[in-house]
Amino acid sequence: MKPEKNWQELAERLAEEGWSWQHCQFSDRNGHSLHMAEAHDLDGVTHAVVAESVNPAFAALEESIRIAGE
Numbered sequence: 701m702k703p704e705k706n707w708q709e710l711a712e713r714l715a716e717e718g719w720s721w722q723h724c725q726f727s728d729r730n731g732h733s734l735h736m737a738e739a740h741d742l743d744g745v746t747h748a749v750v751a752e753s754v755n756p757a758f759a760a761l762e763e764s765i766r767i768a769g770e
Contacts, residue, residue, distance in 0.1 A: 705758070705759050705762075707737075707754045707755045707757070707758040710761070710762050711723075711758060713762070714762070714765070718741055718742065719740065719741050720739065720740055721737065721738065721739040722737075722739075723735065723736065723737050723738075723757070724736050725754070733752070735750065735751055735752070735753060735754045735757040737751075737757040739761055739765065747761055747764045747765050747768065749764060
């Protein structure tokens with residue numbers, strides 16, 4: 701199993717690459733806690749993901765940006 705990436709390190713890397721980012725935590729209608737991570741660049745490109753905890757949310761956000769750039 702891969703070690704989980706730290707969300708702060710991922711967020712810092714996004715900022716260094718020119719992305720603005722935000723994170724919010726919310727509950728769905730069943731009371732489950734969810735985390736949304738969103739990033740956008742100066743060209744208006746936006747990526748947003750939802751996960752059950754903050755580290756996987758930022759890992760998925762990083763992956764989404766990487767895939768879009770390929």
